[in-house]
Amino acid sequence: MKTALFSRKQSGGVFSIEDQTLSTGDRWFVDSNTGTDGAGYGQNPDKPVATLDYAIGLATTNKGDIIFVMPGHTETLTSKVDVDKADINIIGLGNGNHRPQFTVNANIDGIDVGAANVRITNLYFNEGTNANTSRINIGAAFCIIEDCHFDCGANDLESITIEDEGDDCTIRSCTWRVTADGPDAAIEIEHADTVRLIIEDCFFDGGSDANGWDVGAINSGVAHTLCLIRRNVSLYGPGIIFSAGATGIIALNILGEGTLASMLDPGSCMCFENYEADAVDQSARLIPTVVAS
Numbered sequence: 001m002k003t004a005l006f007s008r009k010q011s012g013g014v015f016s017i018e019d020q021t022l023s024t025g026d027r028w029f030v031d032s033n034t035g036t037d038g039a040g041y042g043q044n045p046d047k048p049v050a051t052l053d054y055a056i057g058l059a060t061t062n063k064g065d066i067i068f069v070m071p072g073h074t075e076t077l078t079s080k081v082d083v084d085k086a087d088i089n090i091i092g093l094g095n096g097n098h099r100p101q102f103t104v105n106a107n108i109d110g111i112d113v114g115a116a117n118v119r120i121t122n123l124y125f126n127e128g129t130n131a132n133t134s135r136i137n138i139g140a141a142f143c144i145i146e147d148c149h150f151d152c153g154a155n156d157l158e159s160i161t162i163e164d165e166g167d168d169c170t171i172r173s174c175t176w177r178v179t180a181d182g183p184d185a186a187i188e189i190e191h192a193d194t195v196r197l198i199i200e201d202c203f204f205d206g207g208s209d210a211n212g213w214d215v216g217a218i219n220s221g222v223a224h225t226l227c228l229i230r231r232n233v234s235l236y237g238p239g240i241i242f243s244a245g246a247t248g249i250i251a252l253n254i255l256g257e258g259t260l261a262s263m264l265d266p267g268s269c270m271c272f273e274n275y276e277a278d279a280v281d282q283s284a285r286l287i288p289t290v291v292a293s
Helices: 052-058
Strands: 005-009 015-019 029-032 067-069 074-077 082-084 089-092 101-104 108-111 120-121 134-140 143-144 149-152 158-162 170-172 177-178 183-191 198-200 203-204 218-220 227-230 232-235 241-242 246-249 254-256 270-274 273-276
Touching: 029 052, 052 067, 101 108, 143 198, 149 158
Parallel strands: 029 067, 067 089, 074 101, 082 108, 089 120, 108 134, 120 143, 134 158, 143 170, 149 177, 158 183, 170 198, 177 203, 183 218, 198 227, 203 232, 218 241, 227 246, 232 254, 246 270, 254 273
Antiparallel strands: 005 015
16 A cells, blocks of 8 residues: 655665655764764764754755754854755754754854755744854745744844845744844845745734834835734734835734834735734724725
8 A cells, every 4th residue: 555654764864764755865963062074974863963064965856855853952153054955844843942943153044054955943043243244145046944943142132134135935933022122123124025935923022112123023124025924923013014115915913102203114025914002901992003095
């Protein structure tokens, strides 16, 4: 009988029964606690490599390889992790703050996605210990970032940056928490050529009135087009701030603890049921306040 399960034995790896509906690519394992960046490592969870960048070097482009980053893994990045293999999946294992943790400690993009069709799931980013340009930079199409967490300190002006080649990308179910004054934006759209960006189901916690987002949790100073921004929650400071030429749909977002009429600037996007509030014991109001006629 044909099933979704199949058996495999990678050279140097373990015998396994896997679900081919997820991927038929190779599996790689990363653990800073027990791993070694060297020949013969990475294909077995009992014999992992030590760093994400080394594991990416082992993967094959366009084969759907999966890199599992183990619970309790930690990395301090002083040079960028270059994601230069297309169609790979980077999956963090573990829950809460036992997810794989990354700390950027240089003026770099911590993880630089330069190949298309990359998925990054369930990683935890600590506050940067040095000024940095981003924790994740998206420079290729069809990237998915999901279920990641970002603690944002004074060095973390922007967590995710999106370049002109970052078309058709999705950022979903991620959380941000500002812990010190300084962050400008959680997500920064950097180029007008960016099209069909989706940001959905994210929580942007600015932390407090003193520490909140300085520019906008989701910010764009360019005329990006055809975006979909939906079902997000932003607290403290501006929430969604777009340039006048930006187009798309902004729907079902909740914005709180900012200045009324300043938490959402939709540019030229269509708006559907977005709400803002600036005080307790009051019902939120629709924003924009002008109703279509």
